[in-house]
Amino acid sequence: MNGGSHIVGGVTSAVWLGYHRPSELVVVAIASLLPDIDRHNSLVGRCIPILPRVIESTAGKRTITHSLFICGIMTLLLRQLMPHIASLFLVGFISHIGLDLLTGRVVLLWPLPQSFGISFGIPPVFI
Helix, strand or coil: CCHHHHHHHHHHHHHHCCCCCHHHHHHHHHHCCHHHHHCCCCCCHHHCCCHHHHHHHHCCCCCHHHCHHHHHHHHHHHHHHCHHHHHHHHHHHHHHHHHHHHHCCECCCCCCCCCECCCCCCCHHHC
16 A cells, blocks of 8 residues: 555544544654555655665564554653654554555564454455
């Protein structure tokens, strides 16, 4: 799934949950892109030159950055540092993971190696 689709999915989720302020939706949009920092050619990966290549070559695609563990750690950290955006971050990050579950497999419970995904029997490009 591409970055634009993740932004639309995250913002749609946020609006559905009652977030409507532009500043809130910007936070959700950014958070909806963050899990793809494990790919050097992703929308967010192109903005950061080295980190995506390191994550991609060591952990792989859709592993640590797509896990509930990292989502939880980052949400708890944000709750301590910037409590007003922690829930917005969570909406965007979880929407990304949920959408990726529909288009492939995700190591949701990293560090456990088991991957999860929902197959509709059609190529992911059509979802």
